[in-house]
Amino acid sequence: MTIEDLKKSGSIIFESISGSKAYGLDTATSDTDIRGVFILPKEQFYSLNYIGQINNETNDIAYYELNKFVELLSKNNPNIMELLNVPEECILYKHPAFDHIKKEDFLSKLCKNTFANYAFTQIKKARGLNKKIVNPVEKERKSVEDFCYVRDHKQSILLKDFINKNNFNLKSCGLVKLSHMKDCYNLFYNENMNYNGIARENANEVCLSSVPKSETPIAVLYFNVDGYSTYCKKYKEYWDWVEKRNEERYKSNISHSKNYDAKNMMHTFRLLHMAKEIGLNNEINVRRTDRDYLLSIKNAEFEYDDLVSKAEIMKEELNTIYDKSLLIDRPDLDMINNLVYNIRNNFYNIK
Template identity: 85%
Template sequence: MTIEELKKSGSIIFESISGSRAYGLDTATSDTDIRGVFILPKEQFYSLNYIEQINNETNDIAYYELGKFMELLSKNNPNIMELLNVPDDCILYKHPIFNSIKKEDFLSKLCKNTFANYAFTQIKKARGLNKKIVNPVNKERKSVEDFCYVREDKQSILFKDFVSSKDLNPKYCGLVNLSHMKDCYNLFYSEKLNYNGIAREKANQVCLSSVPKSEKPIALLYFNVDGYSTYCKKYNEYWDWVEKRNDERYKSNISHNKNYDAKNMMHTFRLLHMAKEIGLNKEINVRRNDRDYLLSIKNAEFEYDELVSRAQTLNEVLDTIYDNSRLIDRPNLDFINKLVYEIRNDFYNK
């Protein structure tokens, strides 16, 4: 089911603007995120075609089936909990049946960990971006040959340097497994015996050749498989990130030269502050009254280490707040199961 088909089905029971526009932290370049809840048509729910979530490619628009939505609520998932208290000006549609889902039945001491853990995940993401910024990966991809080394005298040299120094053509090289020595091969050379070279184009492994027993190897070759695998993973991750990154956000992070993703750090403190407010007041304050402070973080007005220290202090404060909080320990699953049944049954019958 596509988003367009979902909207035509009449199954949506809640839809709202979320993200930065709901927090009051949006700027001129901010995207508009949409989150919603739907009840799968009865025929699909009772068949093998259960769908728990429908979203677009960038996940800016996402709708959760009632069962999945309530499951995430029962775990106090931060992004889902916010939907229970989004500002009225962000609500695009609310079916009366959605009113039976009340935040008081879900707010619990689980929020301390779910919000804080998510917050510290943002810190890791903030620093992780820097690794990509300062360690770019060349677009021209390395080959297996770039991770092959030849033992010569008392040292190892890159295969490409070896053949160059000997004035050898790589296509006339051949490899044969060397018993009891992992990733090591005897290297042969002949312009007459039709060897296969050491690797085919775009291959992920070395290429073996059939070599007459009378032939003598010219050297011992080692293929650094782990090094090649690590490089391939890094290459794919980097260029996937380049393809999908938000260029405006990337340019902003480059310009402030603080070596962290300022937007991730902003969300760290938004989440920690929300966790504190939930513990003290049993309220989910989606629209932020600390907007100026959060935007100053987004504008990279602080050093990374200072922000990490502040976040750790806030996290320690949460321990005391939640130890003394009157929140329930965790949502009542028996109540939630009954509520899900009643909502679904009522929706299908009407």
């Protein structure tokens, strides 16, 4: 089912603008995020075709089926809890069935950890992105041969250096596995033999050759499998990031040279402030009154280490706040199960 199919089905019971525009933190280049809730048609819900979530490729638009939505609410997932208190002007559609889902039934002391833990994942993302920015990976992909080393007298050198040093032809090389020595091979060279070389094009491992017993190896070759695997993962992650990154955000991050993603750090403090407000006032304040302060973080007006220290102090404060809070320990699952049943049953009967 696509988003277009979902909208035609009449199954949506809630739809809202979310993200920066709901927080009041949007700028001229901000995207419009949409979140919603739907109830699967009866025949799909009772079949093997259950769908828990429908979203577009960038995840800017996402709709959650009632079961998944309420399950995430019961765990006090921050992104989902926000939908229970978005500003009225952000609500695009609300079916009467959605009014039965009340924040008072879900707000609990679980928020202390869910909001704080999510906040600290943003800190890691903030620093992690900088690693990509300051350590770019060359577009030309390295090969297996770039991770092969040869013992040359008392030292090991790159296979390619060994080949160049001896004016060898890679295609005339042959490998035979050395028993009892992991990732080590006898290296043979003979321009008159039909050897297979070191590795085939785009291969992820070395290739072996059939070598006559009369041949004498010229060296021992070691293939750094772990190093090659790590490189391949890093290469894929980097170029996937380049392909999908938000160019405006990327340019902003490299312009301030503070070695972190300022937008991630802004969300760290938004989440910590929200967690504090929930613990003190039993309220989910989506529209931010601390807009100026949060945008100053987004503008990279602070040092990364200072922000992390402040976040650590705020996280510790949450322990005291939630110890004194009148919030329930966790949502009542029996009540929630009845709620979901009644909402779904009434919706199907009306339909």
